[in-house]
Amino acid sequence: MTDKLWGGRFTQKAAAWVDQFGASITFDQVMAQEDIEGSLAHVKMLGHTGILSQAEADQITSGLHALEQDLAAGKLHFTVADEDIHLNLEHMLTDKIGSVAGKLHTARSRNDQVATDLHLWLKHRLPEVLAAITNLQTVLLTQAETHAGTIMPGYTHLQHAQPITYGHYLLAYFSMLQRDYERFEFNQKHTDLLPLGSAALAGTTFPIDREFVAHELDFADLYHNSLDAVSDRDFALEFLSNAAILMQHLSRLAEELILWSSYEFNYIELADNFATGSSIMPQKKNPDFAELVRGKTGRAYGNLMQLLTVMKAIPLAYNKDMQEDKESVFDTYTTIMGSLDIFSGMMASLTVHEKRMAAATTNDFSNATELADYLAAKGIPFRQAHAIVGELVLQGIKTQTPLQEMSLETLQAANPAIEADVYAELSSEAAVNRRTSLGGTAVINVQAEVVRGKKILADRA
Numbered sequence: 001m002t003d004k005l006w007g008g009r010f011t012q013k014a015a016a017w018v019d020q021f022g023a024s025i026t027f028d029q030v031m032a033q034e035d036i037e038g039s040l041a042h043v044k045m046l047g048h049t050g051i052l053s054q055a056e057a058d059q060i061t062s063g064l065h066a067l068e069q070d071l072a073a074g075k076l077h078f079t080v081a082d083e084d085i086h087l088n089l090e091h092m093l094t095d096k097i098g099s100v101a102g103k104l105h106t107a108r109s110r111n112d113q114v115a116t117d118l119h120l121w122l123k124h125r126l127p128e129v130l131a132a133i134t135n136l137q138t139v140l141l142t143q144a145e146t147h148a149g150t151i152m153p154g155y156t157h158l159q160h161a162q163p164i165t166y167g168h169y170l171l172a173y174f175s176m177l178q179r180d181y182e183r184f185e186f187n188q189k190h191t192d193l194l195p196l197g198s199a200a201l202a203g204t205t206f207p208i209d210r211e212f213v214a215h216e217l218d219f220a221d222l223y224h225n226s227l228d229a230v231s232d233r234d235f236a237l238e239f240l241s242n243a244a245i246l247m248q249h250l251s252r253l254a255e256e257l258i259l260w261s262s263y264e265f266n267y268i269e270l271a272d273n274f275a276t277g278s279s280i281m282p283q284k285k286n287p288d289f290a291e292l293v294r295g296k297t298g299r300a301y302g303n304l305m306q307l308l309t310v311m312k313a314i315p316l317a318y319n320k321d322m323q324e325d326k327e328s329v330f331d332t333y334t335t336i337m338g339s340l341d342i343f344s345g346m347m348a349s350l351t352v353h354e355k356r357m358a359a360a361t362t363n364d365f366s367n368a369t370e371l372a373d374y375l376a377a378k379g380i381p382f383r384q385a386h387a388i389v390g391e392l393v394l395q396g397i398k399t400q401t402p403l404q405e406m407s408l409e410t411l412q413a414a415n416p417a418i419e420a421d422v423y424a425e426l427s428s429e430a431a432v433n434r435r436t437s438l439g440g441t442a443v444i445n446v447q448a449e450v451v452r453g454k455k456i457l458a459d460r461a
Helices: 016-022 025-048 054-072 085-097 099-105 110-146 166-191 210-216 226-231 234-260 288-311 320-349 354-359 368-377 382-399 408-414 420-425 428-433 443-458
Strands: 151-156 159-165
Touching: 025 054, 025 085, 025 099, 025 110, 025 210, 025 320, 054 085, 054 099, 085 099, 085 110, 110 166, 110 226, 110 234, 110 320, 110 443, 151 166, 151 354, 151 428, 159 166, 159 428, 166 234, 166 443, 234 288, 234 320, 288 320, 368 382, 368 420, 368 428, 382 408, 408 420, 420 428, 428 443
Parallel strands: none
Antiparallel strands: 151 159
């Protein structure tokens, strides 16, 4: 017989390197607190239902609290010989209180125990994710309010399209983060389910009270099928999927910060504490932290694909493959929390070169749509107006003359419907402020959306 807690039917002992390969304690030890919490609730239920005597339950509870104190003090030392966090803690508990510790595992399996630990771990951390998203949204709203009227080029295909405001631009990311918030918020519903009490896969013959345990652990609901309870990792996949989308949003913003802080754009400058220098080129100010977030997006994508692949075609119920469910979740949590904090600091402290942004809209023909709309308002079919203005743009490119600097005679030669009042509509400010349609970039719209955004955040408090 081996010395494993599960080794009764085994006659040979595995080599150390085999144990090392099969062990998960190197990473699942981060769930030690959750494992103890689950055990405390479980043993309280065992005493409550009479499955254990109250004296036994109290003795085990006392031992678990002692382990909890040792954990907080950094005194617990985990070993590969005990494979995972569950067996490590059970071994430590046995050392503290003797063989009665073995009764803790009555009416449960490591299958429902590990699922409970991961549910608890993520349940505890999703509010932190939501708070970090809220913090970044708050920064974006503050900056959007400040820059509600700051003119900048709007882009499609990375080509100048139409003038917008920097405030309007920032609110686009506020909206992306709002959807991220809502996805993680919903993720809580599927995380807030208790698997414990499902045992290995079929439930238990002991008269347990799962609702009691759910109440003790503050779970909103519990799994109603034991097979599903021990084999479900949808809540983890949802978390990884939500995180991948969040990182995609941050990566897009990172890319623009990187571009806009370059010499060619010079729209913004990152604060010194969110940039680095070069070991050989003294003049350099590199947007390393934005680049790191852009790069770390690959980690989040990879972690999602890793767990999707692990779960693919796994038959019910628990399989050892599912030991590979945790590192992706732990790593992604660390990644998104760091990225959100970096962006909150970076966006709050960067300098906006307002004049440079506005100047970039002056000679770029991004007011061409204004002239086309002007002609359409005169009754000329938009397609015809589009062609007229396109010819004027071509002429302007050849002569290096922006539309607003063309003479009225030149404009009327293209179409006599154009009158002197056209010049009032060709400035970037006019182009921005005429777009008052819901969701448009007009300053009054941006200001209204800031108010709406503040209410969204206030309602979370």
